[in-house]
Amino acid sequence: MDLSKRKFKEDFKKMLTEVYSMDISESETTEQYVTLGNLIRSYSSKNWGRTNQRYIEKKKKQAYYFSMEFLLGRMLKSNLLNLGILDTVRDGLRDLGIDLEEIAQIEPDPGLGNGGLGRLAACFIDSMATSEIPAHGNGIRFKYGLFKQKFVNGYQVELPENWLQNGNVWETRKMHAAVNVRFYGKVWLEQTSAGVLEPHYEDTQEVLAVPYDTPVVGFNNDVINTLRLWSAEVPPQDDITDYWSYIHQRNQIESISEVLYPDDSNYEGRLLRLKQEYFFVSAGIQSIIRHYKKMDLSMNHLAEKVAIHINDTHPALCVPELMRILLDEEKMDWEHAWNVTVNVMSYTNHTIMSEALEKWPIEMISTLLPRIYQIICEIDRRFTMKMSTLFEREIVERTRIIEGGHVKMAHMAIIGSHSVNGVAQLHTTILKEKVLHDFFLVYPSKFNNKTNGITQRRWLMLANEPLCDLINRKIGNEWETTPTELKMLKAFRDDEKTLLELAQIKRLNKERFAEHIKKTMDLTINPDAIFDVQIKRLHAYKRQLLNLLHILSLYFQLKDDPQADIHPRVFIFGAKAAPSYTYAKQIIKLINSVADLINHDAAIADKLKIVFVENYGVSLAEKIIPAADVSEQISLASKEASGTSNMKLMLNGAITLATLDGANVEIRDRVGEKNIVIFGLREDEVYQYYHDGSYQSRSYYENNPVLHRVLNGLIDGTIPGAEAEGRSVFDSLVQYGDEYFVLRDFEAYADAQKHIDQLYRDTLQWQKMALINIAGAGVFSSDYTVQQYASQIWDVSSKVRNI
Known part of the structure; x- marks a missing residue:
């Protein structure tokens, strides 16, 4: 954007007066940060609205990137850079006696991710806007994020990271766009006079999903996409008769959007995580369908205007949730609904670690999401029936969604998507040849590679x-x-x-x-x-x-x-x-x-x-x-x-x-x-070691003098205060095979x-x-990665730059 230093200084002083009714000489760093954030938002708001309006008017196909994590980092300087006014603002603030770096340190670091998965999602949405791809993020507005790590006597201690304690200057609450998400209850199907199976619900728990939208600013191009994060709230109630029961219900519901990755060492923690996954999936897809209907097009054409991307297995419930909406609310027959769903969905696998390929107990899913479980069962039944005529029974059994008392989320994402990609050439090769080899035999054309990138x-x-x-x-x-x-x-x-x-x-x-x-x-x-x-x-x-x-x-x-x-x-x-x-x-x-x-x-x-x-x-x-x-x-x-x-x-x-x-x-x-x-x-x-089982870790301990001394140092008192940990690590390496x-x-x-x-x-x-x-x-660069997603998977337009 075109902004002079003089105009910026005028705008900043005016905004400070409007927000805090104070002069610069009276303000402290926090007030200066909030003022600058509000000013940047005001600068970008017109282009944000214009971008969304352009997508609607031109009926652009849009992609929606569903991810449990968006590890954004501080956004102040990033937005200034992408708007093209970083140096102008830095110089203008200096003239006013303010240090931009000091202001930037006030901004909390949103803990909305744990590592590479969340940071990749953040790089991607930045690159989507920069590459002029009509694509948006969809996730959860975690109140506490992951956790704040402290070391106490060398031990990791987890503390709540309340990054929203002082609000978030970048987000806009969109109450008018809130939707209801349904959990628990009983559900049964009745055939209508038109021969359609209609679901009936009883004793469900309704959760209000409220979206908070954050602008995602493209680099020097006037494009601003949206990151939509959902917060769980209690639906409005006019007939509260038991105050303490209401408070318990509110706490239970609000916990859905409180902590990223709750402790999964117990049943309650795993159940909460499953709630989270369905919560943002259901809210996001309902929102997408509502937006699509503004174009006054048939649901049969949904895949021509909408692409939904499943980033790792956490959003795999996108598949049965879209089927639920198409079947139950849009009254499509199964075959048409399934064809639309598969063409809308695509899936990125981010791991070859079997424990990271999520699976949920049947009892948990059927209790928490009864209608979704019915649809998953039908997807599994039809897949099994079809594939049994084409492949050996062992392959069919190994690729089923429901197996061994569990629902396998990666299997559902693969079966319900038209594209499955790995994130590096080696990773994709291992998926095809080892980890997902059976699926590669069944769906060879689905598999492709998109090596990760960074901005x-x-x-x-x-x-x-x-x-x-x-x-x-x-x-x-x-x-x-x-x-x-x-x-x-x-x-x-x-x-x-x-x-x-x-x-x-x-x-x-x-x-x-x-x-x-x-x-x-x-x-x-x-x-x-x-x-x-x-x-x-x-x-x-x-x-x-x-x-x-x-x-x-x-x-x-x-x-x-x-x-x-x-x-x-x-x-x-x-x-x-x-x-x-x-x-x-x-x-x-x-x-x-x-x-x-x-x-x-x-x-x-x-x-x-x-x-x-x-x-x-x-x-x-x-x-x-x-x-x-x-x-x-x-x-x-x-x-x-x-x-x-x-x-x-x-x-x-x-x-x-x-x-x-x-x-x-x-x-x-x-x-x-x-x-x-x-x-x-x-x-x-x-893999040869895995095949022949010949690896003997103890032999390296016994035959390498340097290694022998180092490993003994873990258990002989050399390292004060870590006797138990040293023994545990020593045993894992020497006694238990060194995995x-x-x-x-x-x-x-x-x-x-x-x-x-x-x-x-x-x-x-x-x-x-x-x-x-x-x-x-x-x-x-993630710019190139998302351009490949756009052209080869989502079939959406982008500004392509040469690699």
């Missing part, structure tokens, strides 16, 4: 402005809208001046992060050290343990020989463990205990430090990633679907230390073997780390590698 706007233009400025000086700014133009940087790979500038920027970012750690953790870290970063969910397959065992091996080496030739290292962790994931929480405690041991050992000094940041999220990532030298992507090959931290770190010039897992394979192909450090088992070797081959890959990992150590000592060579990584990162 360079947040992860470079906002998170690393010094690097962004350098790139613009070297190659211009066309890469901001055509990210593959970053490849032009390769022309400077042998230019010493550019490489030294790159090194200076990295040093500056490291100094800034060191200042943050000193301020927040009272820990001094050395910016001249290698900043070695592993930031992701804490899960055994991601192998934070492998990293920790290596750190211990370096520690013992330095204890034996304080003059050992080891370049100083700062190992940086950021991770949350699911509240019920005991083993992951034990690993967190163990890392913190090792950190306490090493960080306070005067004999080690600055040679080794461990930083485990609390409450890792988007805003912390924006500080860590620009400062990273090494990107740890060390999951067991065949387990990580894609990864996106690998792309963010690569974009900021970190060197990837990786197994050939997920998108690491494609990063290697993009930058070449010399500009990435690869180690460890390959996917085929992992993720940590010991098998340890020696190769240690050798790869030695290689990193030597590479880093040659500044120009290291920066050349960093530059080549930055130059190759453009292809991993």
Whole structure:
């Protein structure tokens, strides 16, 4: 948008007066933040309305991205950047004696996601608007989000993260668009005089779903799409006769939209999670159908104007819910309703971990969602009947939705969609050949790959402005809208001046992060050290343990020989463990205990430090990633679907230390073997171990002296305060088979780390590698990923830019 500094300052002072009836000299940072947020919304509101009106007038086909998570990050600077007024506002505020960075820190970091899944969804909706794709997000407005992570004596403690405590300046409550969602009760079907089966309900629980809309601003293009998040409320009641019964009912209903991923270690927690999944699915689809009817088109044409995307299995109930509406409310016959549903739906699989492929007990679904369960049974019956004539009985049984007393959500999403995609080339291959091989035999044409991506706007233009400025000086700014133009940087790979500038920027970012750690953790870290970063969910397959065992091996080496030739290292962790994931929480405690041991050992000094940041999220990532030298992507090959931290770190010039897992394979192909450090088992070797059962983890403990000493250090009192956790980890690796081959890959990992150590000592060579990584990162922009979704899956229009 076109905005002068003078006009902005006038508008800001006027808005401050309107909202707070005060002058700038009287205002504090919070008032300034809310004022600026309201002003930005006012700037964008016209284009928001125009975008929606244009979609309606032109009867545009629109896509709806259903996701349990949207890990948005702070939106203030992102909206300013995308509106094209970041520098104007920053300069204008400076004239008024206000620091934009201080204001930005006031904004809460919405905890609406847990990791890559939610951050991907956030990148996608940003890229959809930027690529002029008529597409919107649909999720839940969690009051408390995931949880606020605190470390108490090294243990993870979960606290509520009330990010909505002071309101959310970006959202608009749309009470007129609220819908009812039905749970529980009894349902039976009666045939009408027209021969149609009509459902009848009794003793249901009605929940009011109220939408809160947030504008999603496209980059410099006047397009503003919508993220719609639903809040659960008690429907209006005029005849409350029992106050305490009403309060109990209200608390029960409002709990649906309170916490992301409630504790699933008990029945009540699992039931609440299923409620959440149906709640936002039903509310979202009802809203879509209501909007579609404004076009005065037959329901037979729904797939021509609507695409619904199921992001992981959480929204898989989209399939039976759309069928319910088409059958029960629109009175379509089964065959036509099913054809419409399949053509509307598409599904992204984000995992090959069997425990992440959700399944729900029949009793739970039939009690909570009786009509939905009836429809699921009929889908399953018809699928089984049809496929029994085409395939062997074993394949049919393995691909059924209902099996072993459970409803399998991934199976429902696959059967009920016209497209099933993986999120990296390797991941998609494993889905087709291993995890979902039976389905690939049944539906080969459904399967396709769409490698994940990230938005360079947040992860470079906002998170690393010094690097962004350098790139613009070297190659211009066309890469901001055509990210593959970053490849032009390769022309400077042998230019010493550019490489030294790159090194200076990295040093500056490291100094800034060191200042943050000193301020927040009272820990001094050395910016001249290698900043070695592993930031992701804490899960055994991601192998934070492998990293920790290596750190211990370096520690013992330095204890034996304080003059050992080891370049100083700062190992940086950021991770949350699911509240019920005991083993992951034990690993967190163990890392913190090792950190306490090493960080306070005067004999080690600055040679080794461990930083485990609390409450890792988007805003912390924006500080860590620009400062990273090494990107740890060390999951067991065949387990990580894609990864996106690998792309963010690569974009900021970190060197990837990786197994050939997920998108690491494609990063290697993009930058070449010399500009990435690869180690460890390959996917085929992992599956060979599974096939022949020959892996014996104890033999590595017994035959590798370094590993033997490190593992003994877990149980011999070397690590104070973590005796129980050390024993648990030791037993998991040595006694109980080492499920993720940590010991098998340890020696190769240690050798790869030695290689990193030597590479880093040659500044120009290291920066050349960093530059080549930055130059190759453009292809991993989420702009390109969503354009592929738009053209190849959703069949919606987009502004296509060359890859």
